[in-house]
Structure formats: structure tokens, C-alpha cells
Amino acid sequence: MSELTHFNDRGQAHMVDVGEKDQTHRVAVCEGLISMKAETLDKILQGDHKKGDVLGIARIAGIMAAKKTSDLIPLCHPLALTHIDIDFTPNSENNSIYCTCRVETRGQTGVEMEALTAIQVALLTIYDMCKAIDRGMVMTNIRLIEKKGGKSGHWLQNAENK
Numbered sequence: 001m002s003e004l005t006h007f008n009d010r011g012q013a014h015m016v017d018v019g020e021k022d023q024t025h026r027v028a029v030c031e032g033l034i035s036m037k038a039e040t041l042d043k044i045l046q047g048d049h050k051k052g053d054v055l056g057i058a059r060i061a062g063i064m065a066a067k068k069t070s071d072l073i074p075l076c077h078p079l080a081l082t083h084i085d086i087d088f089t090p091n092s093e094n095n096s097i098y099c100t101c102r103v104e105t106r107g108q109t110g111v112e113m114e115a116l117t118a119i120q121v122a123l124l125t126i127y128d129m130c131k132a133i134d135r136g137m138v139m140t141n142i143r144l145i146e147k148k149g150g151k152s153g154h155w156l157q158n159a160e161n162k
Contacts, residue, residue, distance in 0.1 A: 026149035027104050028115040032142035034123045035096040040134040044097070044126070045090055054129045055088045055097075062086045062122030066103055066114040076113050081105050084114075086122055099123060100145075112144050 044054045063084045070078040083104040090097050099122055103115040123139045130137065145157040 022151075023106055023108055024149045025104065025106050026110050027102065027147065028110060028112040028144060029100065029102045029146040030112075030115040030119045030142070030144050031098065031100050032119040032123050032139060033096050033098050034126050034137055034139050035094065036130065036137040037134045038092075038095045040130050040137070041090060041092065041095050041097070043133065044130065045092075052129075054126055057129065058088070058099075058122045058125040059086045061125040062099075062101060062118040065121030066101070066111075066118035069114045069117045072117060073113055077109050079105050079107055079109070079111060079114065081111065081114060084118065086118060088122075097126065110147060110150055112147055116142065116144065 047053060063086060065072075066084050067081060070076040081103060083102070085102045087100050088097050089099075099119055101115045101118045101122070103111040103118065105111050119142055120139070123142070127137050127139065143157065147155045
């Protein structure tokens, strides 16, 4: 197993020095799920929620969160993100919304934290907008499913990684 990179040789937390790393095209794809009551999902899909377009607002919140990740996670590098895409897939059979996020940059460090932050804030926004009618919503399966770029190359979630 690799060493934890956010600790120096004295065991103190530090920001990893990426100054000597090559700039490459970096991509991270994450996923997550929010489950809810059927009535809650119907209200979201009908677009008649009194707070507005739930999924549209959640998408913007996720994009904003990805851009602010280094302000939230203490040892993350601030990155110039080149692309953020957040997609929602409602599922009426299990009363849930599946969310994916793809974040890209050209830089010296990866964008996994930005994609994970975007997913979580997007799902939290759905929760926030709908909590008055459904406090029992559950967010699950938030995880990295793919990363590309950098020295470690391409990584893809598979059965061995679950």
C-alpha cells in the first residue's frame, strides 16, 4: 500500500508539493444516489416544487462546490477546472435520483476531490430543497468510479474495488 501523502516525514500534515509534476489532462467521474418517498420524487419531476427547479438548482450547487473544494478540504490544491458536468437520472421504480459528475482540468494534480464534493453538495441541495416534505431521504453510494491522467494513469472502479 502507498504511503499517506498528506503527512511529512515527521508525521505532520502538509500540502503535497506538486510543483515538479507534469501538467496532464486530469478527469474524475463520481456517482451518488439519493433515495426518497415516491411523493417527493413525483414533486421533483413535475417541477411544481414551491422552491423551484430542484435538479437545476442542485446542478448549479454541485458546480459551485467543485470550484470551491480547496476552500472546504484543508489540504486540497486550488485548481483551474476546465469542465464540470453533473447529470441526474431519476428512477421511479426505487424512488431515487442517481447523480454522476465529471470534472476535468489540465494540471499537476487530480480532480477526484472536486468531483466527490460536487456529488455530495448536489445531493445535499436536493435534500435541503425537499426536507420539508421528506426528512427521511438517504444519500448513499457516493464514490469515485473513474480517474484519468497523471503518473498513476487510468483507474476504473470494478468488482475488485467495491
